[in-house]
Amino acid sequence: MLLGAATSAHQIEGDTYNDWTLWERKGKAPPVGEACNSWERMEEDIRLLLKIGANAYRFSLEWSRIEVEEGLFNIRNLLRYRRFVDALLEAGITPILTLHHFTNPVWFYESGGWLRRDAPEIFGRYADLVSRYFGDVKLWITINEPNVYAYRGYVVGDWPPGERSLSKALRVIRNMLRAHSEAYAAVKANVRRASVGIAHHLRVFTPVGLLGRIPALLREYLFNFVPVFSEVSGEIPPPVALMERINAGGDFIGINYYTRDRVRFSLLQPFGVEVLPEGVWRNSLGWEVYPEGLYVLIKRYNFKRPVLITENGIATEDHSERVRFVREHLKQVKRAKGEGMDVVGYLYWSLLDNYEWLEGYSAKFGIFTRDRRSKGDFNLSDQYFRDSVS
Ligand code: NOJ
Numbered sequence: 562m563l564l565g566a567a568t569s570a571h572q573i574e575g576d577t578y579n580d581w582t583l584w585e586r587k588g589k590a591p592p593v594g595e596a597c598n599s600w601e602r603m604e605e606d607i608r609l610l611l612k613i614g615a616n617a618y619r620f621s622l623e624w625s626r627i628e629v630e631e632g633l634f635n636i637r638n639l640l641r642y643r644r645f646v647d648a649l650l651e652a653g654i655t656p657i658l659t660l661h662h663f664t665n666p667v668w669f670y671e672s673g674g675w676l677r678r679d680a681p682e683i684f685g686r687y688a689d690l691v692s693r694y695f696g697d698v699k700l701w702i703t704i705n706e707p708n709v710y711a712y713r714g715y716v717v718g719d720w721p722p723g724e725r726s727l728s729k730a731l732r733v734i735r736n737m738l739r740a741h742s743e744a745y746a747a748v749k750a751n752v753r754r755a756s757v758g759i760a761h762h763l764r765v766f767t768p769v770g771l772l773g774r775i776p777a778l779l780r781e782y783l784f785n786f787v788p789v790f791s792e793v794s795g796e797i798p799p800p801v802a803l804m805e806r807i808n809a810g811g812d813f814i815g816i817n818y819y820t821r822d823r824v825r826f827s828l829l830q831p832f833g834v835e836v837l838p839e840g841v842w843r844n845s846l847g848w849e850v851y852p853e854g855l856y857v858l859i860k861r862y863n864f865k866r867p868v869l870i871t872e873n874g875i876a877t878e879d880h881s882e883r884v885r886f887v888r889e890h891l892k893q894v895k896r897a898k899g900e901g902m903d904v905v906g907y908l909y910w911s912l913l914d915n916y917e918w919l920e921g922y923s924a925k926f927g928i929f930t931r932d933r934r935s936k937g938d939f940n941l942s943d944q945y946f947r948d949s950v951s
Contacts, residue, residue, distance in 0.1 A: 574603075705817075758812055761785070820850065912927065
């Protein structure tokens with residue numbers, strides 16, 4: 562089983578320049594600054610991975626570093642990632658490469674971004690170029706959390722580009738699913754035996770009261786079901802599209818799991834309102850910690866395919882709470898495996914404390930601090946964790 566950690570480029574590399582940078586400069590998000598300086602120091606991150614007994618590492622390529630202008634690729638930067646992958650392989654760590662993790666090149670963003678009609682082809686071309694250089698990388702994630710990206714950027718509007726339009730959000734989701742399908746085909750053509758999928762953000766929606774079932778079901782359908790179903794069936798269902806055919810893709814189901822929402826019916830809000838009861842386990846951002854949800858989602862969304870837990874983590878100042886969190890979630894993985902689910906890996910979010918988008922550096926998800934100091938015991942190959950998965 563793959564056991565390791567996950568990160569993303571903008572959140573750890575430092576000195577990135579993309580659409581999120583513009584958002585920061587507008588004062589809409591804290592400045593990322595040098596982050597964990599991983600662009601310079603990524604090889605040191607391998608040392609940390611070895612320290613925690615990891616055999617896998619999920620990280621992302623920063624698209625804006627690679628396609629610097631439309632159709633113009635910076636191969637030097639691409640080769641920097643190439644050297645990193647060489648070092649990972651040499652250390653015996655399986656690289657899991659993400660092509661898109663929320664941020665976009667400025668040229669793409671300013672020309673319409675994910676609303677562009679040709680966004681899927683543009684993304685496909687980028688995936689094609691990149692995958693030619695990484696023929697030995699077997700695990701690929703095309704897009705991270707398309708549902709969250711569309712929701713925050715185009716419904717809530719607190720992420721770039723700050724739109725509040727359901728119809729635009731649906732267009733963006735549609736384009737991202739099409740883009741996944743383009744990228745899927747490109748990677749499969751270039752990399753023999755590659756396994757390619759999306760990292761889906763899945764949540765548990767628990768109804769509060771009888772009527773709460775209505776908004777809970779709506780959320781479940783739109784947020785969880787539509788993206789996963791589109792990926793596995795190759796058809797995008799309403800309201801995103803009218804069963805539009807895309808190339809099916811999804812060799813595994815990638816699940817990012819953090820929390821559940823308890824949802825109550827509201828006449829004013831079709832998606833209901835969230836209820837926050839006292840006394841439940843929460844992380845430092847106030848999200849409910851609900852380990853059983855991981856089991857529920859693996860069972861509900863595996864579609865008879867291998868499942869990769871592409872992210873699971875807790876923001877906390879208390880490292881022993883993190884250890885307990887991982888243990889409790891791994892127990893749920895074991896439970897699912899015991900019932901025949903093919904869970905192939907678990908990646909903790911995150912290796913390092915890093916830039917948590919609007920929350921900046923206040924949320925501490927890391928096993929290590931930003932300057933790579935240890936926070937205490939954490940070793941995925943310890944009996945302590947092994948017992949919970951095998
Ligand atoms: C999911 C996202 O992929 C990642 O960027 C984020 O930092 C974590 N969740 C924690 O919120």
